[in-house]
Amino acid sequence: MTPLVFFLLxxxxxxxxxxxxxxxxxxxxxxxxxxxxxxxxxxxFLLDARMIAALQVIVYAGAIMVLxxxxxxxxxxxxxxxxxxxxxxKTIATVFSLVFVxxxxxxxxxxxxxxxxxxxxxxxxxxxGSTEAVAERLFTRxxxxxxxxxxxxxxAIVGAVVLARKVQR
Amino acid sequence: xxxxxxxxxxxxxxxxxxxxxxxGILGWVERKGSALIQDRIGANRAAIFGFAGAGLVNTLLxxxxxxxxxxxxxxxxxxxxxxxxxxxxxxFPAIVAFAAVPFGDRLVVGDLVVNLQAVELxxxxxxxxxMTSLGVYGVVLGGWASNNRLxxxxxxxxxxxxxxxxxxxxxAVAAVVLTFGSLDFQEIVRRQGELIGGxxxxxxxxxxxxxxxxxxxxxxxxxxxxxxxxxxxxxxxxSGYFTEYSGIKYLMFFMTDFVEIAVVSAVVTTFFFxxxxxxxxxxxxxxxxxxxxxxxxxxVVVLLQVAAYMIKVFVFCCLQVLVRWTMxxxxxxxxxxxxxxxxxxxxxxxxxVTAFVLLLVRG
Amino acid sequence: xxxxxASWYLLLGTLLFAIGALGVLVxxxxxxxxxxxxxMLNAVNLVFVxxxxxxxxMDGQVMVFFVMTVAAxxxxxxxxxILAVFRNRETVxxxxxxxxxx
Numbered sequence: 215m216t217p218l219v220f221f222l223l224x225x226x227x228x229x230x231x232x233x234x235x236x237x238x239x240x241x242x243x244x245x246x247x248x249x250x251x252x253x254x255x256x257x258x259f260l261l262d263a264r265m266i267a268a269l270q271v272i273v274y275a276g277a278i279m280v281l282x283x284x285x286x287x288x289x290x291x292x293x294x295x296x297x298x299x300x301x302x303x304k305t306i307a308t309v310f311s312l313v314f315v316x317x318x319x320x321x322x323x324x325x326x327x328x329x330x331x332x333x334x335x336x337x338x339x340x341x342x343g344s345t346e347a348v349a350e351r352l353f354t355r356x357x358x359x360x361x362x363x364x365x366x367x368x369x370a371i372v373g374a375v376v377l378a379r380k381v382q383r
Numbered sequence: 384x385x386x387x388x389x390x391x392x393x394x395x396x397x398x399x400x401x402x403x404x405x406x407g408i409l410g411w412v413e414r415k416g417s418a419l420i421q422d423r424i425g426a427n428r429a430a431i432f433g434f435a436g437a438g439l440v441n442t443l444l445x446x447x448x449x450x451x452x453x454x455x456x457x458x459x460x461x462x463x464x465x466x467x468x469x470x471x472x473x474x475f476p477a478i479v480a481f482a483a484v485p486f487g488d489r490l491v492v493g494d495l496v497v498n499l500q501a502v503e504l505x506x507x508x509x510x511x512x513x514m515t516s517l518g519v520y521g522v523v524l525g526g527w528a529s530n531n532r533l534x535x536x537x538x539x540x541x542x543x544x545x546x547x548x549x550x551x552x553x554x555a556v557a558a559v560v561l562t563f564g565s566l567d568f569q570e571i572v573r574r575q576g577e578l579i580g581g582x583x584x585x586x587x588x589x590x591x592x593x594x595x596x597x598x599x600x601x602x603x604x605x606x607x608x609x610x611x612x613x614x615x616x617x618x619x620x621x622s623g624y625f626t627e628y629s630g631i632k633y634l635m636f637f638m639t640d641f642v643e644i645a646v647v648s649a650v651v652t653t654f655f656f657x658x659x660x661x662x663x664x665x666x667x668x669x670x671x672x673x674x675x676x677x678x679x680x681x682x683v684v685v686l687l688q689v690a691a692y693m694i695k696v697f698v699f700c701c702l703q704v705l706v707r708w709t710m711x712x713x714x715x716x717x718x719x720x721x722x723x724x725x726x727x728x729x730x731x732x733x734x735x736v737t738a739f740v741l742l743l744v745r746g
Numbered sequence: 747x748x749x750x751x752a753s754w755y756l757l758l759g760t761l762l763f764a765i766g767a768l769g770v771l772v773x774x775x776x777x778x779x780x781x782x783x784x785x786m787l788n789a790v791n792l793v794f795v796x797x798x799x800x801x802x803x804m805d806g807q808v809m810v811f812f813v814m815t816v817a818a819x820x821x822x823x824x825x826x827x828i829l830a831v832f833r834n835r836e837t838v839x840x841x842x843x844x845x846x847x848x
Binding site for chain 1: 749750753754755756757758760761762763764765766767768769771772773775777778780781782784785788791792795796798799802804805807808810811812814815816817818819820821822823825826827828829830832833838
């Protein structure tokens with residue numbers, strides 16, 4: 215049952231990610247990414263990360279990508295070809311990506327099964343991945359990072375407002 | 384396994400049936416209600432053998448048939464895929480948001496216990512917020528894919544308004560979640576069945592009146608209805624972001640409006656007015672605080688609770704229709720000022736005060 | 747087979763990461779390059795969640811929480827920069843913004 219659902223999610227995920235990279239129009243690229251993020255949220259659900267899945271849709275697909283779409287529409291970007299400045303850049307990039315995937319596949323197949331731990335399919339407590347579990351870790355062990363992140367968000371807000379302001383002449 | 388799938392499918396069909404029927408009836412309430420408010424008669428011309436049903440035949444039969452048989456006009460120079468996709472993306476999250484809202488307590492059939500909630504999520508509230516966030520895409524794409532400057536303006540204004548009021552809505556919801564201690568809708572409704580001091584039902588409005596106001600106002604702003612309907616701007620930019628849509632695509636945008644009214648009503652009912660709770664009704668029957676009891680069979684209790692839920696949702700839908708036809712439209716800068724400088728500080732203040740009070744009361 | 751081993755999730759994450767890296771290297775439109783970077787971040791998120799599930803430790807999911815927050819901050823500032831670049835150079839093509847001053 216689970217492999218079926220996994221492939222049902224994984225194959226469109228890869229296809230839409232390719233759509234992000236290969237689409238001519240930036241709007242279609244952004245929409246492909248939205249669908250890919252949504253599918254990724256579904257996959258998080260499959261991995262018992264319910265709160266993170268909901269946050270993925272709320273934050274990533276629902277806010278960050280809307281921001282992307284806004285900027286694309288404000289700049290009124292049109293279709294454009296997939297071109298590059300240097301000759302052979304596309305070929306070299308593709309070759310390197312394939313080599314990287316092959317290396318990581320080898321790591322996964324040889325190294326990962328030997329990793330300590332119960333395994334993905336082992337039964338887990340029903341509170342795993344719930345909001346309470348995330349909060350417990352977040353506010354005890356990672357409390358400092360949490361506080362620093364809130365300062366980071368404040369800095370980002372101020373930075374974005376300053377950078378996007380029209381210059382007063 | 385098969386029973387689980389069958390039960391889930393039946394629950395989903397029931398919820399979808401309720402939502403779509405409610406959207407249709409709301410169209411009728413809108414037309415006849417607005418006619419009543421504006422001291423006119425409203426739509427009454429379409430009739431079957433003389434039976435006009437006070438406008439029901441017009442709104443529920445003639446109008447949809449008219450929309451479905453109209454020509455589908457696609458303007459030149461638009462991205463066809465996006466133009467067709469925008470109304471679908473608009474409608475989908477609105478209907479799906481109902482998946483987490485419970486419409487009754489447990490139903491016991493033989494040895495099968497059915498929780499009357501289409502999907503039993505323990506992060507139901509987050510799911511609702513997620514679907515609300517996704518609703519922005521329909522507006523943005525509808526405005527962009529119309530190849531029309533004024534539609535784009537309506538689309539950008541609409542989406543900016545939606546994401547601004549999402550913040551106030553999220554803060555109001557956070558205060559409610561803090562009060563009831565759970566993100567699961569069914570759990571929140573069950574907690575509202577308790578009695579304060581043995582006499583008053585512990586409905587959310589008694590704990591969080593300010594959050595109720597914030598959620599209602601933010602919800603009306605999310606649905607882009609008056610007084611927040613500048614993105615649609617009926618008398619100014621034709622129809623705003625859905626100017627260039629006709630036929631069934633327009634019907635889908637129109638339906639999104641009504642389904643979102645239903646969503647806001649359902650959420651407000653569930654958080655603040657007890658959802659399916661009837662005061663003093665427990666699973667065995669009425670238990671009055673002065674000692675009297677009235678035992679009722681299980682099915683009657685469940686039916687009473689579902690009926691209570693539907694009546695409450697309908698009342699809030701009518702309230703939103705009333706607000707639309709009563710209040711004038713807010714100008715765009717007034718709208719944004721209200722969302723960011725009034726609602727957001729109030730929401731944060733409410734959350735902080737709630738947290739303090741809970742800390743004092745619960746230790 | 748009734749189980750999905752963690753290596754499958756790792757492979758999927760790698761695939762997504764490689765596709766994102768391809769996007770950054772091949773495309774010249776700044777916004778699409780930025781979106782490819784977001785895709786890479788999400789691939790890493792997937793691997794974090796999968797391994798958190800495998801080890802049955804919640805810290806992986808907390809890490810995803812932080813990655814999401816940082817990505818949001820980065821997206822806001824990055825898009826503001828792109829807007830500023832567009833205002834000055836009238837282009838978002840990465841090859842045309844290669845002079846420090848003109």
